[in-house]
Amino acid sequence: MAKGVKPRVKVPKTAAAGETITIKTLISHKMESGQRKDGDGNIIPRSIINRFTADFNGQNVIDVTLEPAISTNPYFQFEAVVPESGEFKFTWYDDDGSVYETSKKVAVE
Amino acid sequence: MSEVSRRTVLSLGSATLAITALAGVPAFASLTDDSIAAFTGGADVVDGGVELTAPEIAENGNTVPIEVSAPGAVAIIVLASGNPNPGVATFNFGPLSGSRSGSTRIRLAKTQDVVAVAKMEDGTFHKASANVKVTIGGCGG
Numbered sequence: 001m002a003k004g005v006k007p008r009v010k011v012p013k014t015a016a017a018g019e020t021i022t023i024k025t026l027i028s029h030k031m032e033s034g035q036r037k038d039g040d041g042n043i044i045p046r047s048i049i050n051r052f053t054a055d056f057n058g059q060n061v062i063d064v065t066l067e068p069a070i071s072t073n074p075y076f077q078f079e080a081v082v083p084e085s086g087e088f089k090f091t092w093y094d095d096d097g098s099v100y101e102t103s104k105k106v107a108v109e
Numbered sequence: 110m111s112e113v114s115r116r117t118v119l120s121l122g123s124a125t126l127a128i129t130a131l132a133g134v135p136a137f138a139s140l141t142d143d144s145i146a147a148f149t150g151g152a153d154v155v156d157g158g159v160e161l162t163a164p165e166i167a168e169n170g171n172t173v174p175i176e177v178s179a180p181g182a183v184a185i186i187v188l189a190s191g192n193p194n195p196g197v198a199t200f201n202f203g204p205l206s207g208s209r210s211g212s213t214r215i216r217l218a219k220t221q222d223v224v225a226v227a228k229m230e231d232g233t234f235h236k237a238s239a240n241v242k243v244t245i246g247g248c249g250g
Binding site for chain 1: 192198199200205210211212
């Protein structure tokens with residue numbers, strides 16, 4: 001499932017120093033749970049994103065472990081403190097070893 | 110996880126579900142208790158101190174929006190007691206985390222209790238649960 005995976009992230013472009021901002025992330029992924037069966041009754045093997053992390057200038061904000069009970073196209077909303085200008089880095093880890101990354105800059109005024 | 114062990118876990122899960130359904134006990138299959146124990150290391154879990162927001166009725170069990178928040182938490186684990194596999198997600202909060210909260214969307218197989226257990230900075234554990242009525246289950250099959 002390395003194809004068609006598109007991460008989308010919403011982060012404010014600017015913030016005050018030390019401000020707490022809300023971040024929303026969404027990534028397109030079918031999150032096959034390993035519970036479903038195909039037309040012949042065979043179990044469709046599990047294929048999910050099992051970990052999501054967000055870092056700001058190398059410091060961790062949140063690190064989420066995902067299980068098959070997370071819905072298709074995993075969505076997360078959380079809050080982060082922005083001490084200075086810098087860059088958020090978001091990383092998703094797939095069961096198949098793929099790693100999806102995206103980053104967003106935030107300027108402190 | 111290997112194919113065999115997953116199958117074993119799954120069969121265990123459905124067995125527990127069947128027993129729970131027969132006995133008419135709404136909550137806490139043993140698998141959920143096991144998951145909580147694995148998270149807490151056997152420590153006492155106090156009710157309250159965690160906020161778990163979930164809809165009372167979810168029409169579609171495939172995407173149920175939930176939100177957890179616990180001031181002063183270092184980690185929050187979310188469990189769905191009525192799913193074949195109770196684990197849902199574990200939120201670990203880093204040094205730059207704002208309010209210790211997170212929202213996501215989860216799958217629920219049937220009407221059940223969703224449980225959130227938070228590990229606090231002082232090492233204590235807090236718990237909250239919410240009952241969600243599911244109209245259409247979300248585990249495929």
